[in-house]
Amino acid sequence: MPLGERTGDKSESRYCGVEIDFSDDMPRVLDFNLYSAGFDFVLAPLMDPSYRPSLVQKDSFGSGALPFAGSDLVLSPSQWSSHVVGKISSWIDLDSEDETIRIDSETTLKQEIAWASHLSLQACLLPxxxxxxxxxxxxxxxxxxxxxxxxxxxxxxxxVKPDDDSMDAKAVTSGDSWETWNxxxxxxxxxxxLSVALDIMSTLPSANSIGRWFGESVRAAIVNTDCFLTNSRGNPSLCKRHQRLITGFFNHSIQIIISGKSVHPKASLDANASQDSIVADSQRHPLRPYLDYVGHLYQRMDPLPEQERFELGYRDFLQSPLQPLMDNLEAQTYETFEKDAVKYIQYQRAVSKALLDRVSDEEATAKAVVLMVVGAGRGPLVRASLQAAEETGRKLRVYAVEKNPNAVVTLHALIKLEGWEDTVTIVSSDMRHWNAPEKADVLVSELLGSFGDNELSPECLDGAQRFLKEDGISIPSSYTSFLQPVTASKLYNDVKAHKDLVHFETAYVVKIHNVARLAPCQSVFSFTHPKKSDKESNQRYKKLQFIIPNDTGSAMVHGFAGYFDATLYKDVHLGIEPSTATPNMFSWFAIFFPLRTPICVNPGSTLEVHFWRCxxxxxxxxxxxxxxxxxxxxxxxxxxxxxxGL
Amino acid sequence: MPLGERTGDKSESRYCGVEIDFSDDMPRVLDFNLYSAGFDFVLAPLMDPSYRPSLVQKDSFGSGALPFAGSDLVLSPSQWSSHVVGKISSWIDLDSEDETIRIDSETTLKQEIAWASHLSLQACLLPxxxxxxxxxxxxxxxxxxxxxxxxxxxxxxxxVKPDDDSMDAKAVTSGDSWETWNxxxxxxxxxxxLSVALDIMSTLPSANSIGRWFGESVRAAIVNTDCFLTNSRGNPSLCKRHQRLITGFFNHSIQIIISGKSVHPKASLDANASQDSIVADSQRHPLRPYLDYVGHLYQRMDPLPEQERFELGYRDFLQSPLQPLMDNLEAQTYETFEKDAVKYIQYQRAVSKALLDRVSDEEATAKAVVLMVVGAGRGPLVRASLQAAEETGRKLRVYAVEKNPNAVVTLHALIKLEGWEDTVTIVSSDMRHWNAPEKADVLVSELLGSFGDNELSPECLDGAQRFLKEDGISIPSSYTSFLQPVTASKLYNDVKAHKDLVHFETAYVVKIHNVARLAPCQSVFSFTHPKKSDKESNQRYKKLQFIIPNDTGSAMVHGFAGYFDATLYKDVHLGIEPSTATPNMFSWFAIFFPLRTPICVNPGSTLEVHFWRCxxxxxxxxxxxxxxxxxxxxxxxxxxxxxxGL
Incomplete structure (x- = not known):
């Protein structure tokens, strides 16, 4: 039975398994571990561990039946597939110096996998x-x-990874189990x-080193009873670091499997006595207290915030970036973005500050500020600007410039509905080609993509700057893109699945979740508006050098996560760069630039990356x-x- | 005019060029350097070296004509394309810290390349x-x-590559210009x-380090006059190492370009006075003595041996290996292989030794040896065996087993023609399925591929061993494959041109020439016949560790060159492994196993490679x-x- 319920969270990590010894009585195994003890699945050897093909062949191989754990008929097909993860014989060693062991291992491995396939198991554990x-x-x-x-x-x-801080790179990496996986x-x-099941030990490596695994394809964490401490009541519990790790696994859809012998016999007895006195001691599952504790950790997690729940389905899902300049947005898209209250509050704050700077209290009644919203869409920035004017007691003359004729329809309706006819002029035109009847004091736009300039805000505002006064204000006044290298095995494999070059050379909008961030973000391209000179190019070139922390160990870079931060006006900013991200804003996911071939970086080494905007x-x-x-x-x-496209 | 004639050798390296300064009088440039002095082409700047786009734009860019070296009309199209290699402005620096220089450089580079393309030049030199x-x-x-x-x-x-033997890898590689190219x-x-033009300096790096370049795509070597010494008559000459290098370039189709100022003025004068007194001193080309010397080196080379000349067209040309078991060979193929006298002499020697061991002089007249040629083809091994019998005075009863019905036709004709009817029995059958009427004393076969076992000799001889006596002899008695890592840029690019996975995972038969052998060969798989036990598998697994010499520097591994060596009988061997190759044998080229992604190896590092025969x-x-x-x-x-296929 699942560890618990967490609203909206349908992740696999609700299910907890148990590692068991070989048994040829699978129905009893399921009765004991699942139906009595409450585990969701067993990690069970499929073949008698004493079996060796080379020994069998010397005897007569009479019946021809391999010593599997029961025939396929002892469980129903759905029991096999939902309740059993096959555990491949742990003695196999295909890289043994001994050729007989090598060949026996290969034979057995292939026989067991074939058997597991026959049973339609969902997974097998390789030693x-x-x-x-x-x-x-x-x-x-x-x-x-x-x-x-x-x-x-x-x-x-x-x-495991020895936390050796010596500079001898070989010593540092030789004991790092990530290297074996890699x-x-x-x-x-x-x-x-092919994915990973992590064996959790009582000692944990550094947080940076563990962090790598959250970008890898980890499906299960096998927690040995050795890891558990004993709490004051004699029950198993985990130290804080282990607790955080287990919670991390829950958050990354990694299933827990309890393994080992009970080292808390008192707990079993207690639990038995207090909760379930009908069951005889001998039948009571010795690992039940551990399952209870893991369930406790699961249930103790904070519920997912509403926004996170809404975005669950987008986690690590690659989307092509919008092309709002070339294509016209659809109503649904406007609808979604307009719900982002935080974003418009920031705009309203920025416009307010700009209006106060632009018009003194003395001039407030006499002087009207010409404010142009370029890329007005269905009007949210018009509304924010008018609210700023009201808040500051400044007078506005607003032009709402929008190239999408479908959005212009909504704009007209909005203005009529709100009674803004005297203040707002709607202009159905591309800002790059509009001949404005007067020049603007303030230019308000929201043309930013996840990577700042990637929806061509610079090119659009180059066009709009023609009708901004010499001393006019652009909101935003500047924006900067940011990058960091990431391990992102899932994203890489999704890109690779397309089997073409095009997808490896495309940037994707993605709610990144199962990634390891390998170094802090660095800034890439900056744009400031209005431009000092017409001749200033929008081409950019940046060389970045990321240093991989020594205690991370080696890691795989599958690509780069990109973000932006924009200064709307003075101290009012808005952005998604993780260290300064605007809270509760959901209009932008990150952007992901893949690498055609993932690159392995060593601890302490420098990853040098070049980015061009052409x-x-x-x-x-x-x-x-x-x-x-x-x-x-x-x-x-x-x-x-x-x-x-321009 | 070409440096000389070398029978059969039509390589580009017959042509010698000269690097010149900017001139806008191209017809005079060609007159002076080609038609008077005898160079074959000029390496000439295409653009006035004082040009900078950023300066031009500040002036009025009136005429709109860029300061190129003359219009396209000053030379004929064929002169431009055969006699001029464009030299891109050497001031350009696209990685300058100074953005103006960077942008000027990019503009100029693109303008010059566009101009060179317009002129249909064959090549441009990038600084x-x-x-x-x-x-x-x-x-x-x-x-x-x-x-x-x-x-x-x-x-x-x-x-250049500093010959620093210190163990500090950074110091060793930092000055290695190969790294820049890589x-x-x-x-x-x-x-x-994209290829390389090497600038030759007066000091040369180690032979191993230079060797790398012969596996790279090097098209030209620019030899500065500084490299030349002065001989006793005051003429330019090169030291032995430089001479060997230039000869190496000739052998690898790399063109020489003379560069720099004459530092042997006396030589020019002498040459002038003695050979060509009509030409005034001022008109005499100052670099002519250097050209003469390079021509002398060219003409001094040994002529190509006949076999090499025959194989010129096969150099670095990828061929799919034969599948003689699945497919039947064609007459042409038999014809070619049968011409390889050396191979059959080795077989005859091996059979002779085996016959002498098998039958004492006393038994020679009484006892007939049963010898079976398995895979008899059109009969060359039958002939070699009969000659061995004659040479040793032993009596033979020969079975010629051949699965190709077309070859059997020829075999019948041969036996009739030679009058061998009483000695030789022809068997039209696959050796794996033939039921022999008696058992053989000696089994003779030639089923070897370039990699030894790759044409399935082991599997065929497994079948034939059924009718070999317990103490019978197999010729060959064993064979071993060998491998070494190579730089082979041309082969890699030819494989890559297919744009699919299949070609990257195929082994090719190839006359390897433009390759760098990065480490000595190591043995891979060995097979011995007859087998000790029926159960002995033909699967093999080998781990190889190649050490890259310290003085090589870093190098690129594009794949592995494979060879074989076979022991026919006792000390009679036959093979193509370079260090022990049988001289003048031409039946086998090497085999090439590509890597899907070339791997860069560092000096002194170990390249670990695994090979399986499945x-x-x-x-x-x-x-x-x-x-x-x-x-x-x-x-x-x-x-x-x-x-x-089996």
């Missing part, structure tokens, strides 16, 4: 690679993956059916590359894959 | 990147390459129109991967791309 080398194991698993249907293979990896998955070419006569595009530690191809040359 | 970073330069060149038709871009790279071409994604019920295939320094995907999983 941890035993030595430093795993190439033959990976070769065999890779062969299996080529022909596998839906089953997931979870490679068991202990969560080799294995590179050899298997990032296969999306402008042609009909389009604007980005190019990007990694220059160090090893150069990547230049992505999106000439905007061949991804561009924004 | 050496100025700093340690070249990302913006590469980005711009990469943009140009996307739209370039046939023109080659030669990146000028000085041939970054640039990685950023430009191995574009095949056997299925209908096919045999190889899988391979790099495990270190960074894991590659496993190539050809399950033989999905490349396999040999």
């Amino acid at each position: 941890t690679p035993k030595g430093t080398s795993c190439a033959n194991y990976a070769r065999c698993v890779n062969q299996i993956l080529q022909g596998l249907n839906n089953m997931q293979l979870w490679l068991r990896i202990p969560l 080799s294995f998955r590179l050899l298997c070419e990032h296969n999306s059916q 402008c042609g006569s009909t389009k604007v595009w980005y190019e990007w590359c990694v220059a160090s530690p090893s150069p990547s191809p230049i992505h999106n040359s000439n905007g061949r894959s991804y561009w924004v | 050496t990147p100025k700093g340690t970073s070249c990302a913006n330069y590469a980005r711009c060149v990469n943009q140009i390459l996307q739209g370039l038709n046939n023109m080659q871009l030669w990146l000028r790279i000085p041939l 970054s640039f071409r990685l950023l430009c994604e191995h574009n095949s129109q 056997c299925g019920s209908t096919k045999v295939w190889y899988e391979w991967c790099v495990a270190s320094p960074s894991p590659s995907p496993i190539h050809n999983s399950n033989g999905r791309s490349y396999w040999v």
Whole structure:
């Protein structure tokens, strides 16, 4: 039964499993662990652990039946597939020096996977690679993956990394189990059916080191009873760091599996005595107290905020960025964005401050400020501006310039409804071509994309600046894009699934969730309005150098998460750069720039990245590359894959 | 006029160029350098070196004509394209800290390339990147390459690498100009129109370090007059190392370009006085003595051996390996292989030794040896065996087993023609299925591919071993494959041109020439015949560790060159492994296993490679991967791309 209910959260991490020993009586196994004890699934060996193909062949192989854990008929198909994760024989060692062991291991692995496929299990757990080398194991698993249907293979990896701060890079990395995973998955070419089950130990590595795993494809965390402390009542509990880790797993859809022997026998007895006296001691599941504790951690989590719940379905889902200049937005899109109250409050604050600066209290009744909303859409910025005028007691003459004729229809209706006819003039035109009847004191626009300039705000405002007074004010007055390198295995695999170059050279809007942020953000491109000079180009070039913290260990960079921050006016800003993000604003997700080939970075090393903003006569595009530690191809040359139309 | 004639050699390296200063009188330039002095082409600046776009725009840009070296009409189209290599302005610096220089550089570069394309020049020389970073330069060149038709871009790279033997890897690599090239071409994604022009200095790096360049796409070597010494007669000459280098360039189709000022004025005068007194001193080309010396080096080269001349057309040309088991060979193929006298002499020697061991002199007249040629083809091994019998005075009973019915026709004719009817029995059958009427003393076969077992000799001989006596002899008695990592830019680009996975996971037979061998060969798979036990598998797995010499510097591994060596009988061997190759044998070229992504290896580092020979019920295939320094995907999983049919 699930650990608990969390409104809106349908993640897999509600289900908790238990690792068990080999048994050929699977119905009893399910009775005991699931129906009595309350676990949701078992991690169960599929084959008698004493089986070795090379020994069998010396005897007569009479019946021809392999020593599996019961026939397929002992459970129903849905029991097999929902309640059993297959545990591949842990003795197998495909990289043994001993050829017999190697060949026995390969034979057994293939037999067990074939059996698990026959049973339609959802996943099998592959034992941890035993030595430093795993190439033959990976070769065999890779062969299996080529022909596998839906089953997931979870490679068991202990969560260990020596926290050696010495500068000897070899010593630091040699004991890092992430390296084993990384080799294995590179050899298997990032296969999306290959993922990780982390073995949690009583000692945890550094937070940065653990953080890497949240960008990897981790499906399960196997928590050994050794990890648990004993609380004052003799019950198992976890220390704060372990608690935070488990909560992190819940938040990243990683399932918990309890493993090991009960080391809290008193707890079992207590629980038994107090709660469930009907069940005899001998039948009481020894790991039930651990399950109860994990359930307690689950139920103790804060409920998801409404906005987060709304955005759950967008997590790590790649969307193509809008092209609001080339395409006209749809009503639904306006509807969504207009709901973002926080954004319009910031605009209203910025306009208020600008009006107060522009018109002194003495002039307030006499002087009307000419304010133009360029890209007025269905009117939210017109409303915010009028509210600012009311708030500050300033007079406005507003022009609402909008190129989308469909939005203009709504604008007309709005103005009539609100009785703004005397104040607001609607202009159905592209701001780049409109001949304004007078010049503006204040230009208000919201043309920003997730990466700031990526919806061509600079080019549009270049056009609008023609009708801004010399000393006029642009709101926003500037904006800057930001980038940081991320591990984002899921995003990478989704891009790769398209099997073409175009998708690897496209930036995506995405609510990033299962990612590891490998270094703090750095600023990329800045634009200031109004421009000092007409000749100032909108092309940009920036070299960025990110330093990977020493205690992270090596990590994989699948691409870059991008954000923006905009200064609307003076101290009023608005943005999504994580360290300064405007709270509760939901109009923008991050942007993701993928790398065609993920790049492995070492602890303490510098990741040098180059980004270009290029402008042609009909389009604007980005190019990007990694220059160090090893150069990547230049992505999106000439905007061949991804561009924004002018 | 070409440097000389070398029979059969039509390589580009016959042509020698000269680097000149900017001139707007191109007809005079050609008169002076080509028609008078004898150079074949000029490396000439296309644009006035004082031009800077940012300065022009401040003046009025009245005429609109850029300061190019003459209009397209001053030379004929064929003069422009055959006699002029464009030299891009050497002041450009796209990675300057100064934005004006950066933008001027990009503008000029694009203008000059556009002009060169307009003139249909065959190549342009790009100046050496100025700093340690070249990302913006590469980005711009990469943009140009996307739209370039046939023109080659030669990146000028000085041939320098500090010979620092310290273990400080950074110090060793920082001054290595190969690193600059490597970054640039990685950023430009191995574009095949981007190649190298090496600037030769008076000091040369180590031989291993120079060797790398012969696997790269080097089109020209610019030899400065500074490199030349003065011989006893006051003429320019080169030291031995430089001479060998120039000869190496000739052998690898790399054109020489003479550059710099004459530092041997006496030589010019002498030459003038003695040979060509009509030409006035002032008209005599100051670099003519250098051209004469280079011509002398060219003419002094040994003529190409006949076999090399025959194989010129096969150099670095990828061929799919034969599938002689699945497909029947054609007459032409038999014809070619049968011409390889050396091979059959080795077989005859091996059979002779085996016959002498098998039958003592006393038994020679009484005892007939049963010798079976399995895979007899059109009979060359039958002939070699009979000659061995004659030579040793032993009696033979020969069975010639051949599965190709077309070859059997020829076999019958041969036996009739030679009168071998009493000795030789022809068997039209696949050796794996033939029921032999008696058992053989000696089994003779030649089923070897370039990689030894890759034409399935092991599987065929498994079948034939049924009719070999317990103490019988197999010729060959064993064979071993060998591998070494290579830089092979041309092969890589040819594989890549197919734009699919299949070609990257296929092994090719190829006469490798423009490659750099980065480490000595290591043995891979060995097979011994007859097998000790029926159960012995033909699957193989080998882990190889190649160490890159410290003085090589970093290098790019595009794949692996493979060879074989076979022991026919006792000390009689036959093979193509370079260090022990059988001289003058031409039946086998090397085999080439590509890597999907070339891997950069550092000096002194270990390149760990895994190779598998996998056997299925209908096919045999190889899988391979790099495990270190960074894991590659496993190539050809399950033989999905490349396999040999059983």
